[in-house]
Amino acid sequence: MSESLRRGLRVLAALSDEPATASRIAESHGVSLSTAVRLLQLLTEEGFARRDETGKYHVGSQLLQVAYHVVASMDVREMAAPILRELNTQTGQTVHLGYFENPTVLYVDKYAGRSAVQMYSQIGMPAPLHCTAMGKAVAAFLPEAERIALAGSLDYRMSTDRTITNAEDYLRELDTVRQQGYALNLGEHEAVVSAIAAPVKQPDGRVQYAIDLAAPNVVVGEDELRAFVPRVLAAAADIERVLGY
Template structure:
């Protein structure tokens, strides 16, 4: 029975990559055609596979329901923690996980850096969308209509001389973020803090979270901050893989 279960799981994983006929399943899994047909028929009966009019088998709705339930109950903070901790250790800089809650992003996790200058951010505190790297990262990932409506509805309070102060400039900045895949905050929220942020996509493609690497810019210059970008992008990719994106 355990071997049959193992074979069934392997077939499901293969169908998730590419639909296949029974003969193709038999060939690729080293079983007889009759065994492949019986296995596929059982998966169809239980809703984990479906057969189309051409005779090819696809993953079924039951598998999708199970997957979506797992994703819906997944604690993103817990999943992201090992990757965020590793980024913090590798760089020595402060790392955050943020959750998008219009019209702010909420810090939900933090790993403090080892620089002599520490930043004020605390878990549970909100940060503005228009002048933080995480805020830009999540806002840039919204569908165009939502992005435009969001930009039109913000108040754009000024924090520093670098703060974006209007919707047109903000939308232009978000276009840049979308093209390059990451967002920068160069002293726009706090004069002494800069950051790079990357959105975290979940299996449905939506973005509710972002991560950032924040530095005291009196210690770390812009060039050095930009040098961290590949590591932040890599960390985001690791988290997305762990979430099943």
Template sequence: MPYHGERTQMSGTGTLGKLIHVLEIVTASARPLRFTDILERSGQPRGTLHRQLMHLVEEGLLDHTDEQTYVAGLRLLTFASQAWNGNDLRSIAAPHLRRLQEQTGESVHLGVLRGTQIIYLDKIDGKHSVRMHSQIGRVSPAYCTGVGKAALSLLPEAVLNTTVSAMEFHSYTPHTIVSASELKQEVETIKKRGFGFDLEEHETGIQCIAVPIVATGRSYSAAISVTGPTYRLSRERLEGWAGIICEAAANISSDILVRTSPNHE
């Protein structure tokens, strides 16, 4: 089966990086994977992958089921839970995300850039249930998501060039950006305008408006978005919310600055 860009591209080529890559393959799958599935997706030699899986199972990071498949282990889930609970960006943004969801009635997201991917740190579903790819903890390509492109707009030019050059563009829909030059042009527009869009670029029938979060004193690049179906949200309606979304992002930035203040307890 095709495996287009849903794994993060932040793992290195060393031993640890390869182990992380295997974890990403297993945890990103919607179903438990057999050894042959992981072998196909990892590109590792059969013997090497077997040893890697054995080590990950021994450490409790993966479980090998009676059905001869691999799933996330309890130790990995514990790490994930501790990371989410201890994430200060998520806790700082939470009240502003809730307010934004109440104001728009649509789903809101918080994402942070890691390598060429965006990780969804938080999501509050809208009043109307809409099936979409985004879930807390999942990753998506930055080049075709609103929060991803908005987060990219915060990068210094040299870092942006390096990040974009490492991207593998895949056309998810007829509207997906599939070239580095087009992406850079859109990122430049976001820098000037203060917000950007995902107009059915990652998922057909889903659109959003996204705004970067200026996180003074922090090393991450993050953004928030309001997302919904195209039959309810035109580009004009999304753009009409630019003011309140920019205000929410500014308030999050302000709270981050307070949190980093030497006088903050």
């Protein structure tokens, strides 16, 4: 590694800890002021640093973008696993991790509940967006134009007498999800199963992943299901934290 590159990386590491002036960088890194200024100017030109009105340098948006792509490339399933496992252990209910793959959401991980009545969901199985809590949780946080386009494209296949069957009602439901921060499925996909889902939000507010907690209606009533909402929201927030969101 060249000495100039090494110095540049060290400067970036220092700026990630706290903003600093060129003179402070020169002093802390044992280089001349002209060398520090040259390094900082280069980093600024490339978007890895920015200079504020007081003369201090901060990390730039390009570095944040690189960091975001690094996080995005990590195995989300692996990083979320301990949190999902804990939620499953705490509640005794089935817990899923889902990935948004328009026009469905795919189950990418599952922890089965302790009840004798088991969910038929399987890893890799697609779930519809209009009648599952997971589907609503990912669709609700699409940009408005995409959300409206999606609502207009779904076929709204009726699975139970509680299934949403038109775009107007679906968009109204997504508005509710956005306002309350979580989604419910009260027997809309399978009459005997209900679920709560929470989005795992990216820094830009979009949602690629969501988690849900599902339970048989004969085991968990609606009030008891709603009592799990804080735990599901907390688990989603914990996943966002470990992903660096």
